[in-house]
Amino acid sequence: MEGDDAVPPLLQLAAKGALPAAETGRLLGLLGRRTRYEAGPALPSLELAARQGAHAEVxxxxxxxxAAFLPGEGERARxxxxxxxxLATGIATWAGARGEIPEVAAHAKRRGSASLARACRSLRQFLTRET
Incomplete structure (x- = not known):
């Protein structure tokens, strides 16, 4: 499936409570790390699905x-x-998400102003905010 063609099945599975969201995310992340598949093209479809009501699942x-996709120590960020x-920061806002993601926290703690570190700091700050 390409682009927006993936959204209707995702929405249908989410509506039925049958979407294996955690496994889907883990597999997308692993594909992005271990193959030539780029996770980036999936992001617009995920955003569209979230905008159409599946924000918790997204x-x-x-x-x-x-957790699976972010670069490890010594790997180059893309x-x-x-x-x-x-995108995760925006969706976390819609979903009212909370809690630490260790891989995000590791990047957030890095010194410097690289865009990935800044984005991770922003997401971590939102996820660990006090109510």
Whole structure:
């Protein structure tokens, strides 16, 4: 499936409570790390699904995608990493998400002003905010 073609099935599964969101996110993240597949093209479809009501499910997908997808120590960050974190921040807001994501926290603690570190700091700040 390409682009927006993925959204209707995702919405249908979410509405039925049958979307394996955590596993979907983990697999998308692993595909992005271990194959030539780029996770970036999936992001607009995930955003569209969230805008159409599946924001909680999309948040779960993104939370697990980030845990598997973000670069490890010594790996180079790409624009798709930053884009995924920026999208996750917006979706986390819609979903009222809370809680630490260790991989995001690790990037947030890095010194410097690299775009990925800044995006991770923003997401971490939102997720760990006090009520």
């Amino acid at each position: 948040w779960t997908i993104l939370r697990h995608l980030l 624009r798709a990493h930053t884009d995924a974190v920026v």
